[in-house]
Amino acid sequence: MRTTAGQRTENENRIRAAMDRLLRGELPPGGKCDIKTLARESAVDRTAFYGARSYAQLREEFERRLEALHQAGEIPDPREAQIARLKAEVSALKKRLATAEKANEELGEFRTQALARLAAQHEEILHLRRSAATVSGVTRLPTARTTMIGSCS
Known part of the structure; x- marks a missing residue:
């Protein structure tokens, strides 16, 4: 028609x-x-x-x-606006997550290095104590625990 x-x-x-x-x-x-x-x-x-x-x-x-x-x-269209807003929010959250994951990874590496250094320092201290015990004429200083206990009495 x-x-x-x-x-x-x-x-x-x-x-x-x-x-x-x-x-x-x-x-x-x-x-x-x-x-x-x-x-x-x-x-x-x-x-x-x-x-x-x-x-x-x-x-x-x-x-x-x-x-x-x-x-x-x-x-x-409010639905399209909401979708656009949510996409932008998801993108920002993904960036934040990537940044946080990178920071966590760096902190984990730092922790591993710090523990390794502490263990090496502890071994060095034990080695020095053993070698000091075998050398004559070396006077041992009181440890912090004995000094604190002695000063409290």
Whole structure:
């Protein structure tokens, strides 16, 4: 069935009104800011928006305006905005996790080195004590424990 010029004008007005609502973020329940919802909201068959059909130029206009909003940092669909926000948050959290894992790895290496140094120092102290015990004329100093106990009495 062919549409008259009046019907076509009426359809275009409904499409433009629906387009404006969708781009302002006034989405119907279960709808998105897309051609499918635009067709449903304007009561026009969705296939009329594709190819060389009668409302293809309005689809292109809708897509241009939607892209311009995205370029300006505005996202009319709250779900898309939430998805974009969550993706950015996930990216930031991944960076934080990588930084924390690197720091943990460095601290683990530091701990291993510190323990190895302490063990080597302990072995050196034991070696020096053994060699001091065999040398005559070396007076042993009291240990900190004996000094503290002696000073308390």
